[in-house]
Amino acid sequence: VTERNPFEARTVVGRRGGRVKAPLTRDAIVAKALELLARDGLDAMSLRNVAKALDTGAASLYVYVDDLQQLQALVLDRALGKVATKAVRNKSWEERLTGVLGSYYQVLTQHRGLAQLAMGTIAAGPNALDFMEALLEILAEAGVEESVAAWAVDLLILYVTAIAFEQTQRGDKADPLAPVARAVGTVSESTHPRIHRVREALLSGDGKTRFSWALRVMLEGILRVPIAPSRFTHSGKKKS
């Protein structure tokens, strides 16, 4: 029906001007996948669903993508491109660190299934590298020793990802917090006296408050704890 001119391959148009078919590209696949992930959650981002949304069959995607795992890695990195790594000038390193990690937290929580995907995917794309580089730069400015900073970046990202995941899980199904709330709320004073006493505190605090508290906790520790308790881990040398 349509003549396949390579120059207009990206905007094939039918006789009456309507788009006939979006040409398949890796970029289009990843974009559509992220769209489905953000709107309907991780389960909705199946190869079959993505293919359907692109008016094709699942098998067709395998030309541009190795498998589901690779697609997930690509989608994660595309989303990480939205993290605001460039902070404004004349801000303290504390503010900038909170800013970058807060932006990461927001990106994770504002895309329905992204935090869950991030928990199960190792981020190693270009945007993930930019993100890490930004964190290392800020920690260097804070005076954190280089090798400590390397591990600290890991800890910070891991924690923010985990709390974002926990937070988004709550909004999902029919109150999955309820089981915890019920268990903690109705716990027996005689068998679990301490849980009983702090049961309110355990359930209190919105995501943001806890997030910033935990961030300060980790920073305080990172600034104080050196890498090695015993400096030589693989030699027999003790008590230098």
Place this chain on the structure above:
Amino acid sequence: VTERNPFEARTVVGRRGGRVKAPLTRDAIVAKALELLARDGLDAMSLRNVAKALDTGAASLYVYVDDLQQLQALVLDRALGKVATKAVRNKSWEERLTGVLGSYYQVLTQHRGLAQLAMGTIAAGPNALDFMEALLEILAEAGVEESVAAWAVDLLILYVTAIAFEQTQRGDKADPLAPVARAVGTVSESTHPRIHRVREALLSGDGKTRFSWALRVMLEGILRVPIAPSRFTHSGKKKS
């Protein structure tokens, strides 16, 4: 064939003494599910596989279990029963905390798919409560304020779960660390100078070393950072 005497219901025996059929109970289902999870990973713990291992059909499980999600919660709590919450006497609170959390870490990593399951399941069973109670007790002994302790328990469990998950993921497929290693190892010095400089530190350290470092980091912070920066989060009152 066999007479159904309720008293010997748990050990039905055939004519020649061989067990004819393991009677279905919730406990048997959860036990078998944990076995499959520990041996073959989370994907292997499907209702169909568990049923097959118990010589029955998937539909039969629904008499004892609401759905897969509930089975996962039951399996997690059964595994949490293995965490050594009772530490020996005359140990410092630091040693006891490291001991309990280390035991949790070991339980997670020694069962192939458990850390992954724990990341996606809210622990609210009796053994989870015992675990939390033990942590709260130790933190109280450390002099941590009650409401801080409540949030600290959350942070500690979240982190240990996350790092156990990350650690077990590595051993699973065909070196899923490899993509990170390659990305970090071959990163350009001009675009990502700081990653390039600490690329060795980023990849160094086994699970245990990093685990204990991060633990000290969090403890140091927990002992120092109070709950509220501005004490009243929901009132308009500022600068008391």
Place this chain on the structure above:
DNA sequence: ACCTGAACACCGTTCAAGT
């Protein structure tokens, strides 16, 4: 009350066949 087989609506992935 408990168990079962079959069915329903999904998956990821492969492959022979088309253009």
Place this chain on the structure above:
DNA sequence: ACCTGAACACCGTTCAAGT
């Protein structure tokens, strides 16, 4: 080279039918 339909080997869950 790219796309496709059909097939393969799986899922969780439901349901009518058996005992």
